[in-house]
Amino acid sequence: MSCPALIDFEASCLPEYGQSYPIEVAVARIDGSNRAWLIKPAETWRYWDWSDEAEALHGISQQMLDDEGLPPAQVLAEMAEFVGNCTVYADADLDQYWLEVLCQAIGTKPPFPVHYLGEFLKDHGFSRPQVVAALDEAKRLLPKEHLARxxxxxxxMVVKLLVDGEVG
Structure with a gap:
């Protein structure tokens, strides 16, 4: 089983600190396959806000985006292809917001909705102790944070551990 898929964005800053835009996005399916894209800033974002604190967290500079980032349209097309028919979940509603900002930059609608991961966990009847145990195990195995991939x-991994019944 490859679905569902989980999405995460990194951004130029958090919205409460200014007008932010997506700089990296990653999608991972529960079969272990994953993709990540650096996003070259759209021209409309050139004068939006950038946070040095956010850069310190994710380690992505404006120069990296200019040098290695892909155009928003390419990122969106490749991401939609990778997602396929999977339902997409995120752990924060900001991920839906940044998907919308990415789409607005090229004048299109999001290719898929981003659902809140809590809905999936609730719908499948996972208990809080099960979720905490799965999250602890996933953090132990993948400790790096603030990198979209x-x-x-x-x-x-949290979803897979829960679905496979590998946590109590």
Whole structure:
């Protein structure tokens, strides 16, 4: 089983600190496959806010985005292809917001909705102790944080551990 898929974005800053835009996105499926993209800033974002504190957390500089980032349209197309028919979940509603910002930059609608991971966990009847145990195990195995690929992979691992019944 490859679905569901988990998505995570990194951004130029948190919205409460200014007008932020997505700089990295990753999607991980519970079969272990994953993709991550650095996003070259859209021209409309050029004068939006950048936070040195956010850069210190995720380690992505504006220069990296200019040098290695892919155009928003390419990121969106590749991401939609990778997601396929999987339902997409995130652990924060900000991920839906940044998907919308990415789409607005190229004048399109999101190719899929981003659902809150808590809905999946509740719908499948997982208890709080089960979720905490799965999260602890995933954090032990994938301890890096504030990197979209690692965060998405960790969330996918949490779901897989729960679905496979590998945590009590």
């Amino acid at each position: 690692e965060d998405a992979k960790r969330l996918a």
